[in-house]
Amino acid sequence: MIYSRIEPCGHDPSVVPAITRLLETVGTPDFEHSIKSILSLCASVGEYIAFVRRTDEKVPYIVMSASECGGSARRAEAYRARYFRYDPINRLLDRSTPTGIYIARVKSEEILQSDYRQTCYVRPGFIEKLTLASNEKTPVVLSVFPKNHRVEFQRDEVERLSNIGQILLSVIKVHSRMTAGVTRTRRLTAEDVEVRLRANFPDLSGREVAVCARSLLGSTAEGIANDLGIKQTSVLTYRRRAYDRLNISSVHQLSTMLIQ
Template sequence: MPATWSIPAVAPQHTLDLRAVSLLLEAPREAEPTRAMLHFLNALLPVEYISLVSHMADPPALLEGHAYGAALRNVTSQCFDKYRRHFYVFDDAIRIAGQMRARHGENAEVTALRFRAGEIPDSAWRHRIYEREHLSDRLTLLFTPAPGTAFSINLYRSEASGPFGEQEIERVLAVAPLLRQVHRNAVGTGAAARQMASRVALARARLDAREAGLSARELDVCARIACSMTADGIAADLEIAASSVITLRKRAYLKLGIHDRAELVRLAA
């Protein structure tokens, strides 16, 4: 059974240096605010990977996934695809997220869940993700920024860094309410959400002006791709299956006569 913690809405007193705080303040200005969270956390302790997951549907959806440092290959999307297809049903985080979402009221608390590689209950999950990508530990922060919602921020450590130490976990738990608030402001209801909606609307209008015969759904998908949203993020945003996003993308690219996102970005500019 993985270790769990319940963290109150107000963080305990914890000193943060100004450099770390300045990194987190950048989050509302970014299209991918979780990237700023990763840089903030690395000012406190080593974290190689971070993912932001929506638990609004079954299966869950990856909204963002990042690796820390240019030298580290970002495997979050590939790993989540395997997790989503085969292994999420074994994850206690799914059960906890469902319970939190079912309360239907806004809960300012954060629940933390830790899964060391050796504690993964399914051997295939452990082998195909943790052992294959040399991961040693996962620390998950679950929260409900709005009534009836549930999200998680997942922090991963590599075998090279080793599992999270007790003091490192204390540092993460101390800033967990702050991370929840940043997500609520930047992703849920804040300026970044409005900015992203404006960017998507503009990209959609420019693509529609190309008169390539794109359907409304194809325009919806392509506009979000042009704004750097992932397939799982688009699926969650449009409330469709990730496989449908891939199909719509293929159809749209064929109509537009393009082959990749870089070409799409140029058309939407």
């Protein structure tokens, strides 16, 4: 991993309107669109993920993620739940590293954990990611992947992202604080739970995931059957198969596994 500390510097005048828009949308649903817009002005970005590392949590809190090739939510959840600990950028977040803003380039071959490399690099077709990281009391990280698969970021793209790194990370931190309560109080959907299940238990089939997600939300076999358009007996079959794969016998055990 190649990294360097970012020093405060001037912004490219061409991105000033985008920065203004970014500040105007902090704490609103339009913020993610503003982030995407400003990133596109700086580099050819195909996917990004932003997270904060809170002191009372062992895993990062995902602020946002998006991808042009789809599947970013699934990869972000897998990264949060299983792969974060294997990311070389953790060296930048360590207390032994001087406090500051850093930019790092991580190549796919530097990822030693094979499942992590396959899920977040090889399958979506990325050969590197560029990470902006602040290792202050509440670390903030923004990672971007190149739009053109199997192509690295150009030097001028890295420079432009570096120039706005400090303001991007600061604004993302404020946005996460403003929206954290909203996120926690939003009603959980079956799709939300499915993302978590796929990330944590990749061996489950699509139908097993769908049935288990609705079971976790308290739906009856009849309700699940109506929602998925299948027979109640099929619901019971898919749920039993899932439990057998996970070596459990109840939805309570499943929920416990999911939050560990």
